[in-house]
Amino acid sequence: MIQGVLFDMDGLMFDTERIGYEGWKYAGKKLGIHMKDELIASFRGTGEKEKRRHFKEAFGSEELYDEAFTLRTVYAKEWIDKNGLPVKKGLVELLEYLKKENIPAALATSTNRKKAMGYLDMANVTEYFSASVCGDEVKAAKPAGDIFIAAAEALGVPTEKCLVLEDSLNGLKAAKNAGCKAIVIPDLSPAPEKEEGLWDVKVSNLKEVIEIIKNL
Incomplete structure (x- = not known):
């Protein structure tokens, strides 16, 4: 039982993973880096430390991670502020x-x-x-x-x-x-x-x- x-x-x-996905893609375009779908998928369900590790594996450095994460976060917040939480x-x-x-x-x-x-x-x-x-x-x-x-x-x-x-x-x-x-x-x-x-x-x-x- x-x-x-x-x-x-x-x-x-x-239904926020979709917003997060678009946010990562937006961040990639802004920073001139290719955020592959496989990389974004590896972020799902895990914590900050693990996301940084996956990001470093993809780009050889985690220097851009904070900037990318901030762009993604702002994108998601603005979307939810405008459209509501799905x-x-x-x-x-x-x-x-x-x-x-x-x-x-x-x-x-x-x-x-x-x-x-x-x-x-x-x-x-x-x-x-x-x-x-x-x-x-x-x-x-x-x-x-x-x-x-x-x-x-x-x-x-x-x-x-x-x-x-x-x-x-x-x-x-x-x-x-x-x-x-x-x-x-x-x-x-x-x-x-x-x-x-x-x-x-x-x-x-x-x-x-x-x-x-x-x-x-």
Whole structure:
């Protein structure tokens, strides 16, 4: 029986990975560097240190990283300020179901706390989360399992009784490293092959998670 649900945020709750992708492309054009899709994909679901490492591997130096990241961040902020925060299908329905069934939810995102809490407030879903752990609060980022272990502890639930909801490869690896069950809801990146053992169930949107939890 599932006793807690751990939510990723970008690309899972909110359709922000697409905005981030365009932001990285914008930054590349401004700086005269080619931000390959594979490089941007490697950033998904992981932390600042890992992004810097991937950037250095791609360009031989991380000197431009801060400038590129700033351009990407400004692009995303301006897009959301103008258009609003895009919420993924089924998010509110799933959160309402968990509340009704007294199954606690925790946020476990690689995004820093200030930005993450701002997004939750923007979407009016803060009240649904009993706990939250953000990327600037754990020693090792995804794909390490630290953030999901910390989120489970914050709920007071063993990791093996927790269900992780993820869209990224790094996030799914982190879920398995933490000993959690995982549902993948693919976003920009396709789901890993089932044979890789990184997810238990694949669905197309968050609303479908409700039936999975009922069956579990």
